[in-house]
Amino acid sequence: MSAKKSETEKFMGTPLEKESFEDGSVILTEWEPKLWYSWSTGKVVGKFLSELKAGKIAAIKCDSCKRTLIPPRMFCEICFSELKDWVYVKDTGKVNTFVISKIATDRSPLKEPKIAAVIDIDGSDGGILHMLGEVNPDDVKIGMKVQAVWKSQYERRGEITDIKYFKPIGD
Amino acid sequence: MAPIKNIERKLPFRRKRVAVIGAGLTKFMSRAKETGRELAWEAAKMALDSAGMTLKDIETSTMGTAPDAFDGVHMKGEWLADGCGAFNKPYMRSYVGGGTGVFAPIQGWWHIASGMFDTCLVTCEEKMSSCKPHPQAAFNTIFDNMIERQLGPNLIWIFALEMNRYMHKHGITKEQIALVSVKNKKNAIDHPSAQLGKKITVEQVLKSPVLAWPVQLLDISPASDGAGSVILASEDVAYKYTDNPVWLDGVGWNLDTTYWTNRDLYYPEYVERAAKMAYNMAGIKDPKKEISFAEPYDPFDYKELHHMEGLQLCGKGEAAKLTEEGVTQRDGKMPICPSGGLLGVGNPISAAGLMKICELFWQLRGEAGKRQVPNASVGVAQAWGDLMQVGTVAVMRK
Numbered sequence: 001m002s003a004k005k006s007e008t009e010k011f012m013g014t015p016l017e018k019e020s021f022e023d024g025s026v027i028l029t030e031w032e033p034k035l036w037y038s039w040s041t042g043k044v045v046g047k048f049l050s051e052l053k054a055g056k057i058a059a060i061k062c063d064s065c066k067r068t069l070i071p072p073r074m075f076c077e078i079c080f081s082e083l084k085d086w087v088y089v090k091d092t093g094k095v096n097t098f099v100i101s102k103i104a105t106d107r108s109p110l111k112e113p114k115i116a117a118v119i120d121i122d123g124s125d126g127g128i129l130h131m132l133g134e135v136n137p138d139d140v141k142i143g144m145k146v147q148a149v150w151k152s153q154y155e156r157r158g159e160i161t162d163i164k165y166f167k168p169i170g171d
Numbered sequence: 172m173a174p175i176k177n178i179e180r181k182l183p184f185r186r187k188r189v190a191v192i193g194a195g196l197t198k199f200m201s202r203a204k205e206t207g208r209e210l211a212w213e214a215a216k217m218a219l220d221s222a223g224m225t226l227k228d229i230e231t232s233t234m235g236t237a238p239d240a241f242d243g244v245h246m247k248g249e250w251l252a253d254g255c256g257a258f259n260k261p262y263m264r265s266y267v268g269g270g271t272g273v274f275a276p277i278q279g280w281w282h283i284a285s286g287m288f289d290t291c292l293v294t295c296e297e298k299m300s301s302c303k304p305h306p307q308a309a310f311n312t313i314f315d316n317m318i319e320r321q322l323g324p325n326l327i328w329i330f331a332l333e334m335n336r337y338m339h340k341h342g343i344t345k346e347q348i349a350l351v352s353v354k355n356k357k358n359a360i361d362h363p364s365a366q367l368g369k370k371i372t373v374e375q376v377l378k379s380p381v382l383a384w385p386v387q388l389l390d391i392s393p394a395s396d397g398a399g400s401v402i403l404a405s406e407d408v409a410y411k412y413t414d415n416p417v418w419l420d421g422v423g424w425n426l427d428t429t430y431w432t433n434r435d436l437y438y439p440e441y442v443e444r445a446a447k448m449a450y451n452m453a454g455i456k457d458p459k460k461e462i463s464f465a466e467p468y469d470p471f472d473y474k475e476l477h478h479m480e481g482l483q484l485c486g487k488g489e490a491a492k493l494t495e496e497g498v499t500q501r502d503g504k505m506p507i508c509p510s511g512g513l514l515g516v517g518n519p520i521s522a523a524g525l526m527k528i529c530e531l532f533w534q535l536r537g538e539a540g541k542r543q544v545p546n547a548s549v550g551v552a553q554a555w556g557d558l559m560q561v562g563t564v565a566v567m568r569k
Contacts, residue, residue, distance in 0.1 A: 009363065010220075011213035013197035013397065014204040016300075025204060031243065037316070045317050050466050069433070071318055092308055097339065097436060099331035100384040105323050106308040107382075118336075118432045126433035129319050137384075142339045160318040 030126055044074045047086070053158040055150055059124045061085040067125040089123040091148035092169065094126050095122045100137045119146060119166055133165030145169050190416035191276075191567065192385035192402050193222030194529040199366040199517030202300040203222035207242060207398075209521075211254030211296040214398035214522075219256075222402050222412050229402070230288040232257040235275030235295040237520040240309035241302050248520065255294040255400075257483050263482025268313075269470060270424070271295065272399075272524015273563035277422040279403045280565075289405045292368025296398040297519035313558055315429070324517050326457040327353070327391075329559055331383040332382040333436040334473045338385065340437035341488035343476070349376035350494050351472035352389055352514050358501060359511025361541035364526070366395055366517035377474075392470045395517035399525035401532060417535045421453025421566035429558045442555065442562035443566035453566040455549070458483045464505065464534060464544045466552040478553055479507060481562065483516060506544040509534065524554035528565060537569040 006070040041049060044060065046050055048071065051058040060072035060083045067076070068087060075082055098117035104110050115132040117140075132140060133149060146166035195217025197203075197210055205213065213233070219225060234255045239247045248264025255262070267274050272295050279291040294523075299306040310326040338345065350373060359368030371389065378391035409416040425444040427434065446458070455461045467478035476490035484505060485493055493499055499507035510516055510530040513523045531550040533539040539547075549568040555561065 007218065011195075011197065011217050012364070013200060013210060013213060015200045016202040016204045017197075020204065029243075039316055049317070050210055071315075071430065071432075073430070077430070096432075097332045097336035098379075099328050099329070099335065099386075101325060101328060102384075103325050103327065103382050105311055105325050105327060107305040107327075114323070116322065116324065116332070118332055118436075126430065127323070128432050129314075129322060131322060142335070159321055161321050 003129040035127045042074065043052040044072050048072050049158040052160065055153065055156070055158045057089050057091050057121060058086055059121070061087055068123065070121050070124045070126045070128060080113070089121050093121040093127070093146055093166070094147060095140065095144045096141050097142060097143055098132065100140070115140060117166070130160070130163060131165040132167070134167040145171060173195050182532050185347045187286055188406040189280050189419045190406065191419055191532050192404045192405050192409055192413045192416050193218045193224065194532045195400045196219060196364045196399040196526055196529045197397050198364045199519055199522070201366065201393065201395065201397040201538035203298065203396035207247070207296050207298040208251050208254040210298060210396065210398040210452065211251050211294050212398035214296070215254065215256050215292055215294050218402050221388060224402065224412060226256045228290055229292045230255055230258070230290045231261045231282050232292045232294070233262070233279045233282065234520040235266065235271035235525070236264065237266065237268065237271060237297055237310055241297070241299055243301065246250070251296055252491045254296070256292045257485060259429060267557055267561045267563065269468065269520055270554045270561040271521040271525065271556065272426060272526070273528065273552055273565050274555035275521065275561060276403065276419065276528050277399060277424060277526065277564060280419055280422050281346045283403050283405050289408045291403040293525070294398065294400040294402065295521040295525035298396045299394040299519060300396050323484055325383065327386055327462070329384045329431070330471050331386045333559060334385050334471065336436040337473055339476055341491070343488070343491045345377060346373055347491040347495055348390070348473045348476065349373040351469065353507050354500060355469060355512040355514035357477070357515070358509055358542065359515025362511045364397070365511050365515055367393055368511055368515050380467035383516050386471065387529040389473045392513035395519040397519035397522045399522045399529050399538040401525065401528055415536055417532050417569055419565060420566050421449035421451070421455065421486070423448030423564040425450070425558040425562050426557070429560060430560050437495070438487060439477055439481040439555070439562060441560060442478055442553065442564070443483065445562035446482045446551070449551070449564040449566045453568070455566065458551070459485065460493050461549055462551050463546055463548050464550050465507050466510060466512070466530050466550065467507065468524065468553050468555040469508055469514050470518055472514060473511065474555065475507060478555065481554055482551060482564070500541065501544055509539070509542050511542050524563070527552035527554065531567045535567060
């Protein structure tokens with residue numbers, strides 16, 4: 001390497017030592033912003049969620065692309081046409097891929113692993129992210145048939161968690 | 172699903188050829204004493220010094236940095252601007268998640284190629300150590316706010332889901348994938364900026380703690396602090412500063428939909444499109460033969476394989492076999508991540524992508540020291556990010 005190169009390696013950064021936490025090199029500010037978000041669910045997702053409250057999975061069709069879409073959307077991102085044609089699809093599907101998570105949202109360890117999966121919903125051209133339950137982590141397979149396990153109608157609130165999880169149903 | 176037509180892109184104007192004439196890179200580390208602005212200045216200063224330039228020679232500045240949530244500072248681009256040499260200049264920050272580190276130089280490229288400017292300082296900075304308890308939590312708002320976040324996802328889930336699908340589709344094993352981590356951490360031993368260069372074994376990877384199966388601790392790159400900088404110049408002025416410019420001859424970028432659960436995650440089609448755009452611009456017809464080495468984005472070990480396929484450096488499902496055969500080693504036929512990649516050098520998000528541009532620059536100038544690959548004539552660097560949906564690609568030649 002040329003001498004010029006070493007000259008240009010003068011400012012490579014400085015690692016912080018443990019002691020630095022006591023000498024003013026680091027300051028800690030805890031900040032919990034008092035904010036909350038009140039999202040309007042839009043012209044389409046709101047209907048999807050209210051159908052979940054009724055115990056049904058609703059999808060929307062794009063006739064020109066021949067797709068039945070879940071999650072439903074107001075317009076097709078491929079042909080850009082407006083979508084209005086709702087259909088109900090089954091609450092069964094297949095595991096497209098899955099993860100056995102030992103960490104929570106903030107990366108803290110979980111006591112019991114959670115299994116999340118992309119589930120291709122029968123009768124649609126898409127999948128959704130959801131959880132798997134009533135299954136041993138070692139027994140989960142890609143391609144496995146699953147069915148939604150719903151909360152009771154009194155507990156459902158029009159949220160994705162109105163489905164508790166999907167469970168295996170055999171072939 | 173209806174097929175999506177591949178769009179061939181043509182630039183309607185007579186564009187100027189864009190050279191890279193200088194580079195600077197700080198050491199990547201888990202926690203730097205410097206503030207983000209100081210890190211940015213260090214990288215920018217080293218880049219200027221390497222080209223024998225001062226800030227007076229720079230006409231415009233572009234920069235890349237990841238979410239403001241990492242720093243807890245609003246308008247990070249403006250906050251970092253002075254360190255990027257942007258004072259009193261036309262300045263632009265871009266952010267496409269992990270794809271940012273290759274996108275910021277692309278942004279610099281069009282500033283020069285269009286004829287608007289003759290010199291551009293491109294800086295990428297990231298300081299992840301400020302965010303507690305872990306910067307991963309700052310990513311959670313990436314998931315859909317109405318139907319996904321309620322399930323309590325973690326960012327690593329999307330990698331685990333993609334890795335599992337990729338392994339399943341091609342029958343690839345975790346042992347094969349672990350070889351990437353072993354190779355890159357070993358390569359990084361020779362990089363003066365590396366955070367995690369060391370010799371590890373496949374067995375150590377497979378025995379490391381499981382975070383979200385199939386992802387284990389040693390499958391992942393570390394969170395880091397660091398900054399990198401390159402200087403771009405038009406063909407009209409490049410030789411004023413150096414006899415040895417490297418040419419940024421092709422750029423490409425492409426975005427897929429955020430409806431990520433509707434795609435088959437086994438293959439990154441958007442990376443293919445970005446690569447084809449860049450190859451087309453650089454006049455590369457057969458990347459397998461014409462590219463002499465590559466720096467695909469490797470925040471996780473399987474991603475290197477995934478991206479080699481997206482970059483058309485091998486067929487779908489073939490990357491693991493090439494890795495096993497040693498083809499991707501530094502002395503192999505197609506060296507992949509000779510720098511040590513994100514797995515070895517470290518992953519200060521946007522700076523990690525720019526590190527790959529720096530590596531292409533040093534390799535093509537023959538200045539990579541112990542990392543030097545033989546016969547480096549054309550290199551490709553790529554970064555990836557957002558909700559598994561963006562590919563950013565740069566082709567450079569000497």
